[in-house]
Amino acid sequence: MPKYLMKHDSPRFAATLLFVLMLGNTVFSKEPLSVLLVDGQNNHAWQQTTPVIKQTLENCGRFKVDVVTTPPKGGDMSRFQPAFSDFDVVVSNYNGQSWSPETRKAFETYIADGGGFVCVHAADNSFSEWVAYNQMIGLGGWGGRSEKDGPYVRWKEDLQRFTRDDSPGKGGSHGKRTPFMVVVRNANHPITRGLPGSFMQHVDELYGKLRGPAENMNILATGFSATETGGTGEHEPLLMTIQFGNGRVFHTTLGHDVEAIKGVAFQVTLQRGTEWAATGEVTLPDVDEQTLTQEQAAVKDPSDPPEQTNTEQTNDVAWETTPNLEGEDWVSIYNGTDLSGWTQKNGTATYRIEEGAIVGKTSQGSPNSFLCSDESYGDFELTFEVKVDNGLNSGVQFRSVSTKEFKNGRVHGPQVEIESAPGESGYLYSEGTSRGWITTEQPIKDAFKNDQWNRYIVRAVGDRLQTWVNGQLIADIADPDSSQKGFFGLQVHGIGNDQGPFEVRWKDIRVRELK
Incomplete structure (x- = not known):
């Protein structure tokens, strides 16, 4: 007689949160997915954020993460030659000088041939002159990006659809760090299908005015960039998927620093997006309104080890x-x-x-x-x-x-x-x-x-x-x-x-x- 893991269904926030985020490796009978996490240069504190991104992924029991660090700024980038094809998915926490032509070509081939890629926050500031990379991420900011790189893409509430704006202007902006609402615009995608329709993210930068090719792109969720916090007054893309050749790309603009990464909204969407980029499906548990609420941003320290909860109890x-x-x-x-x-x-x-x-x-x-x-x-x-x-x-x-x-x-x-x-x-x-x-x-x-x-x-x-x-x-x-x-x-x-x-x-x- 088989045993099936029973979900913990307490209405209390804490118990539900433990169920979703503190699952041990026993939940998944499959082999962990292999992740290559790239860092080494970034105008953000990558030395602090890389460990908690790694913990966020590994603590859900679905991933095994290896970190590869580039040479420092001004270093010999020809020495950076990771074996991308050895991994199910590549996650970038990198925003720095260009990789060598050989490494760029190897990365393009890896994604086009069916590899997975996850672009986290300031990684979309990178490589403004690399055509294929901008096609992979759909939209990017800073680095001299402007109307020459593609349109702004925003959700228009009065039209109930996304619009493309080709007007002149720089690419990339953000207001003050603040909590904000994540609003799901495509509830039928595997990444968002198991999530509430809207929920709060912890204190974070809300990127605006991103520009890029925006081809083969599916915007899953947006956030309203309020003018009172220095924002654009627009519903800006937060979570996106992009098809590049046969590869799958998940792009999240969330995750500015360690405090932002403590947001359960960031953690859950990163985990689900990474699994989808690696496999094309999401087997991680659904997350309910008691965990991701509209009233207050849920917070969990990713460095906390998985805890034993009632989810480890089984019934015949x-x-x-x-x-x-x-x-x-x-x-x-x-x-x-x-x-x-x-x-x-x-x-x-x-x-x-x-x-x-x-x-x-x-x-x-x-x-x-x-x-x-x-x-x-x-x-x-x-x-x-x-x-x-x-x-x-x-x-x-x-x-x-x-x-x-x-x-x-x-x-x-x-x-x-x-x-x-x-x-x-x-x-x-x-x-x-x-x-x-x-x-x-x-x-x-x-x-x-x-x-x-x-x-x-x-x-x-x-x-x-x-x-x-x-x-x-x-x-x-x-x-x-x-x-x-x-x-x-x-x-x-x-x-x-x-x-x-x-x-x-x-x-x-x-x-x-x-x-």
């Missing part, structure tokens, strides 16, 4: 058996009398209580509506009974999310399908994400009993998901692309103007958390 999961619905560890999340603990999101369908059941009723012309639990859940077993009118499609969301930054609060995440037979009842759909069906094979069409109450069970542990309808196993899959924490949501599907009204009913909604 009997994957080959249906969960036992008896026992005191099941908790009702619906009180049977009112909708306390639940909030409606999206749509104008109505929800009421009738004979102890929650009844959802369609509304013509409304998009999908969701009655969502106020609490979020990670690893769990869920059960409920449901009865639906013939002709209505419905579902129950789990581990789902709603943020104003993603489609103005659109509920999105995995959903277990509810539909009259013959249909897809019990199969899994990725609501609101454009992924479509998570379960692409759907041989069972008749587990749901029309005009009757139907018993559903959902088990979610890590990325493994199982569903049952009336005791019949419907789905048993691995789904690494969905969030691993979020709310439950009772869906009333939208209908056409010439349809309905239809109703769907839920009762006996219980959950057993697996910690």
Whole structure:
């Protein structure tokens, strides 16, 4: 019987933070990814920041970091000839004189042939005359950069899109160091998919007026550079990915000094961005709103060693058996009398209580509506009974999310399908994400009993998901692309103007958390 690591799901900030950031190497069964961290020259204090960047990466258990230091300014740069191809990803904490032509060519070849590169903060000030490097980082600053090097790229809130500005002007600026909000602009990228829609970064420099080719570039997050702190008054790029040949580049403008690197926002995005640059995917745990908050920047000293936490406790999961619905560890999340603990999101369908059941009723012309639990859940077993009118499609969301930054609060995440037979009842759909069906094979069409109450069970542990309808196993899959924490949501599907009204009913909604 396999053992699965259970997520710690305490609402308390400290416990959640430990879960995300202090994982030991036992979390990952894969070999650590090899990282080459380059330093040696920088107008920033690289002697101080390199050790904490190294600790940030290694303490999450996913990386093994080697540091290579260039000759000092004025030294013989021909001696700097690292074997880039020996590593999964190169991280630059370098801003100094040019590398030798041979080393530049070797680096270009490494990235173009599929290597990974991470550009940290002032590394985007480097090599203003190196065409390929500027293509790799997308945007850069200082070093004489101007309109000749490419446009400014900013998010325009009134247009709800990025714009390119070719007007004359220098490249590179920043105001006073201050905490600021990181706003995710692409929540579907592997780096940002497991993060809240917005969260605070600790005291840092917010780069503005960056210019560059901005080709094959995907801006994942921005920050507002406030004029009162000496900024540009623009929503400036903070996190970017760039494709260079077959290589992947992650560019973060965060991380000015040791104090900025203590920001959990910097640490989490660096870890996730580095894994993506190395592999094209992110297997690190999702990070919730209790850890990365909008109210106050979370801080952790990267030099602290990993601590032992409840995440090292494991439970046996009997994957080959249906969960036992008896026992005191099941908790009702619906009180049977009112909708306390639940909030409606999206749509104008109505929800009421009738004979102890929650009844959802369609509304013509409304998009999908969701009655969502106020609490979020990670690893769990869920059960409920449901009865639906013939002709209505419905579902129950789990581990789902709603943020104003993603489609103005659109509920999105995995959903277990509810539909009259013959249909897809019990199969899994990725609501609101454009992924479509998570379960692409759907041989069972008749587990749901029309005009009757139907018993559903959902088990979610890590990325493994199982569903049952009336005791019949419907789905048993691995789904690494969905969030691993979020709310439950009772869906009333939208209908056409010439349809309905239809109703769907839920009762006996219980959950057993697996910690």
